[in-house]
Amino acid sequence: MKYLSWDETLFRNPEVFDPEYLPEELVFREQQLNRISSNIKPALNRSRPVNMLCLGPPGTGKTSSIKLIFKEIVESEIQNLVPVYVNCQLVNSNQGIFAKIFEKVYGYPLPSYGVPFPKLYASILKKLAESEKVLIVALDDVNLLLDDKIMNEAIYAILKAHEEVEGVKTGVIAIGTDLKLAARLDSRVGSIFHPDEIYFPPYGEIEIFEILKKRCELGFYQGAIEDEVIEKVAELTFEAGDLRVGLYTLKMAGMEAERRGSRKIELDDVLKSFEGSRKVFLRKCMSMLDDLERELLKEIYSTDEDLTTGELFERFLEKKKLSYTKFYNLLSKLENLRVIDLVFKSLKKGRTRVIMRRFDSEVIMGALREFK
Numbered sequence: 259m260k261y262l263s264w265d266e267t268l269f270r271n272p273e274v275f276d277p278e279y280l281p282e283e284l285v286f287r288e289q290q291l292n293r294i295s296s297n298i299k300p301a302l303n304r305s306r307p308v309n310m311l312c313l314g315p316p317g318t319g320k321t322s323s324i325k326l327i328f329k330e331i332v333e334s335e336i337q338n339l340v341p342v343y344v345n346c347q348l349v350n351s352n353q354g355i356f357a358k359i360f361e362k363v364y365g366y367p368l369p370s371y372g373v374p375f376p377k378l379y380a381s382i383l384k385k386l387a388e389s390e391k392v393l394i395v396a397l398d399d400v401n402l403l404l405d406d407k408i409m410n411e412a413i414y415a416i417l418k419a420h421e422e423v424e425g426v427k428t429g430v431i432a433i434g435t436d437l438k439l440a441a442r443l444d445s446r447v448g449s450i451f452h453p454d455e456i457y458f459p460p461y462g463e464i465e466i467f468e469i470l471k472k473r474c475e476l477g478f479y480q481g482a483i484e485d486e487v488i489e490k491v492a493e494l495t496f497e498a499g500d501l502r503v504g505l506y507t508l509k510m511a512g513m514e515a516e517r518r519g520s521r522k523i524e525l526d527d528v529l530k531s532f533e534g535s536r537k538v539f540l541r542k543c544m545s546m547l548d549d550l551e552r553e554l555l556k557e558i559y560s561t562d563e564d565l566t567t568g569e570l571f572e573r574f575l576e577k578k579k580l581s582y583t584k585f586y587n588l589l590s591k592l593e594n595l596r597v598i599d600l601v602f603k604s605l606k607k608g609r610t611r612v613i614m615r616r617f618d619s620e621v622i623m624g625a626l627r628e629f630k
C-alpha cells in the first residue's frame with residue numbers, strides 16, 4: 259500500500275467509536291445493571307420475572323444496559339429464558355413486535371405470507387409452554403411507537419399470556435425517555451404491569467470524561483491522545499448533551515490527526531471535528547424524520563419564544579389537525595433525537611413542559627432545507 263500503511267494508524271480498534279458498539283463494561287451503571295438482573299433472576303427458576311420500566315434522557319446507557327444483560331444471558335447459555343429485544347423505532351405494529359418474538363422463540367423468521375395475529379400469538383404461547391421457557395421482552399424506545407394504543411396492546415398481550423395458556427410465564431421491560439410514561443398506560447395494562455421503575459440519570463462532565471477516556475484506551479494506541487484533549491471533548495459533549503457526539507468526535511479527530519501525518523491527536527483536531535460531528539448528527543436526525551415531524555421542528559425553530567407544550571400545540575393545530583397524544587409523540591421523538599429539550603417548569607397552576615431549542619435557528623433551518 260502506498261498511502262495507508264497499517265503501522266501509521268492511531269487506531270487500535272476504530273469500531274469502539276461506532277454507535278452500534280456495545281462496551282463490555284458500563285461504568286456508572288452498576289446500580290441499574292444490578293436492579294435489572296435481580297428482576298430477571300426469578301425467570302432462571304422458571305418463575306415470572308419482575309416487570310420493569312427503564313426511564314431516562316437519551317444517551318444515558320439504557321439500550322446498552324439491556325443489551326449487555328441479554329448478551330450475558332445468551333452467552334451463559336441459560337436454557338430456560340428467551341430474551342427478545344425489540345427496537346420500537348423500527349416496528350410500528352403489534353404484529354411487528356410479535357414477529358420478532360416469534361423469531362426468537364422458534365429460532366427462524368416468521369413466514370412472509372400474512373399470518374393472522376391470533377394464530378401468530380397462539381403459536382408463540384404453544385412453543386413457550388412446550389419448552390417451559392420464560393419469555394422476557396424489552397420494548398426499547400417504546401414511546402416512539404406510532405401511538406399509545408399499540409404500546410398498551412403490546413404490553414397487555416405479552417403479560418396476559420399466562421391467562422391464555424397455563425404455565426406460560428412472561429415479563430416486559432419497557433424503555434423510554436418520557437418520565438411520565440407510566441401515566442400513558444391504560445387501566446387494563448396498569449392492573450397487570452406493576453413495573454419496577456429504574457431511572458438512568460444524565461452523566462455529568464466528569465463521568466463523560468471517564469467514559470470517553472476508557473473508550474480511547476480501547477480505540478487508540480497508547481500516547482495517541484492526552485487527558486487534556488479528552489477533557490475538551492468531554493466538555494463539548496456535555497454541552498451537546500449526547501455521548502454519541504463525543505464518541506464520533508473522537509473518531510473524526512483521530513482521522514484528522516492521521517491526515518496531518520501526526521502521531522498525536524491535538525486540541526485543534528478535536529475542535530475541527532466537533533462542528534462537523536454535530537452537523538453529521540443533525541443530517542442523520544433529519545433523515546429519520548417524516549414530513550410532519552419536520553414541519554413541527556420548523557415551527558419550533560421559527561420563533562424565539564420559549565413555548566410550553568400546550569402553547570405550541572395550539573399553534574401547530576392551526577396548520578395540522580392532530581390529537582394531543584400524536585403531537586406529544588412527535589415532540590418525544592424530536593427530544594429523543596436531541597434537537598430539542600423538554601424542560602419541566604412550575605406554573606401557578608401546576609407543572610408543564612417548555613420546549614427548549616438546542617441549536618441556532620439557522621443551523622436547523624439549513625439542515626431542513628437539504629430535505630426539501
Ligand SMILES: Nc1ncnc2c1ncn2[C@@H]1O[C@H](COP(=O)(O)OP(=O)(O)O)[C@@H](O)[C@H]1O
Pocket residue numbers: 276277278279280281283284285286287314315316317318319320321322323458469501502505
Ligand atoms: N456507562 C457507560 N459506559 C460506557 N459507554 C456508555 C455508557 N453509557 C452510554 N454509553 C455509550 O453511549 C452511547 C449511548 O448509549 P445508549 O445505551 O444508546 O443510550 P440510551 O439508550 O439511553 O439512549 C452508546 O454508544 C454507549 O456505548
Ligand SMILES: [Mg+2]
Pocket residue numbers: 317320321322398399
Ligand atoms: Mg436507546
